[in-house]
Amino acid sequence: KNEVEQSPQNLTAQEGEFITINCSYSVGISALHWLQQHPGGGIVSLFMLSSGKKKHGRLIATINIQEKHSSLHITASHPRDSAVYICAVSLSNDMRFGAGTRLTVKP
Amino acid sequence: DAGVIQSPRHEVTEMGQEVTLRCKPISGHNSLFWYRQTMMRGLELLIYFNNNVPIDDSGMPEDRFSAKMPNASFSTLKIQPSEPRDSAVYFCASSFVGLETQYFGPGTRLLVL
Numbered sequence: 180k181n182e183v184e185q186s187p188q189n190l191t192a193q194e195g196e197f198i199t200i201n202c203s204y205s206v207g208i209s210a211l212h213w214l215q216q217h218p219g220g221g222i223v224s225l226f227m228l229s230s231g232k233k234k235h236g237r238l239i240a241t242i243n244i245q246e247k248h249s250s251l252h253i254t255a256s257h258p259r260d261s262a263v264y265i266c267a268v269s270l271s272n273d274m275r276f277g278a279g280t281r282l283t284v285k286p
Numbered sequence: 287d288a289g290v291i292q293s294p295r296h297e298v299t300e301m302g303q304e305v306t307l308r309c310k311p312i313s314g315h316n317s318l319f320w321y322r323q324t325m326m327r328g329l330e331l332l333i334y335f336n337n338n339v340p341i342d343d344s345g346m347p348e349d350r351f352s353a354k355m356p357n358a359s360f361s362t363l364k365i366q367p368s369e370p371r372d373s374a375v376y377f378c379a380s381s382f383v384g385l386e387t388q389y390f391g392p393g394t395r396l397l398v399l
Contacts, residue, residue: 212388222377222390265329272342276329 182206185266185277192284198253200280202266205247213240213251214265216279222265225251256284290391292378298397304366307394310359311380319388320353320363321377329377335361368398 184203192198202211213225226233226240228249233240237256242249253260261284266277291310299305311318319334333343335355343353350369355361365372375395379388 210386214390220375220393220395222379222393224387224389227387267329272334273344274331276331278328 181278182275183266183268183277185264185280187280188278189281190283192256192282194257194284194286196256196284198256198260198282198284200251200264200266200282202249202251202277203247204249204266204268204275206268206270206275208268208270210269211242211249212267212269212274213249214267216263216265218262225264253282258284258286260284290378290380290389292376292391292394294394295392296395296397298399299368300399301369302367303398304364305368305372305396305398307363307376307378307396309361309363309378309391311361311378312389313359315380315382315389316358317381317383317386317388318355318361319377319379319381320361321379322374323377323393324374332363365396368396370398372396373398 182205186201210227210229212227215223215225228240228242237254239252263279263281265279268275293308317336320332321329322332323329332345333353334341338355351365353363375393377393378391381388
């Protein structure tokens with residue numbers, strides 16, 4: 180079993196829909212990261228969080244340390260949000276990555 | 287700031303050849319990371335440096351891989367000899383402190399024939 184599990188693997192939405200991507204992990208972590216990988220391959224770090232909730236524009240990330248679970252929400256989704264979203268966790272001296280969720284937002 | 291700079295952006299080589307990937311982190315960042323991404327295995331952390339010192343290289347696949355950071359503004363990842371299974375995109379990232387928010391370079395797409 181992977182230490183970091185993401186769901187769903189693939190997600191197709193209509194423009195304007197509210198989107199949720201989930202991440203569960205099975206190891207003790209110091210922080211959790213959400214990354215966005217664009218169709219061209221570039222990777223951008225969206226959030227790093229160790230507790231609670233963070234918001235940036237239309238993106239919201241939450242984490243529940245007790246349940247070892249995090250969610251990434253996108254409000255009012257737009258075709259430019261189409262990308263692969265990757266959940267990653269920081270261990271003491273290492274990182275583990277989820278397999279990614281491929282999001283397609285149709286106009 | 288120009289962000290993290292990687293070179294070359296693309297590399298095609300033959301099996302057995304030496305490959306050297308280069309990375310310039312963001313100025314002022316103290317930590318540098320090398321990652322590999324493949325379709326089969328996704329993203330993997332190979333090694334990371336803190337203040338130019340390797341902290342954890344347990345992700346380095348085998349002795350054919352080596353990484354150096356001779357100063358705060360430059361790092362190399364070397365594969366010698368290269369094999370077809372090394373074909374992947376190699377990302378370099380840097381952060382101000384340890385495993386905090388990281389800034390990724392554009393990646394080097396390596397194809398070993």
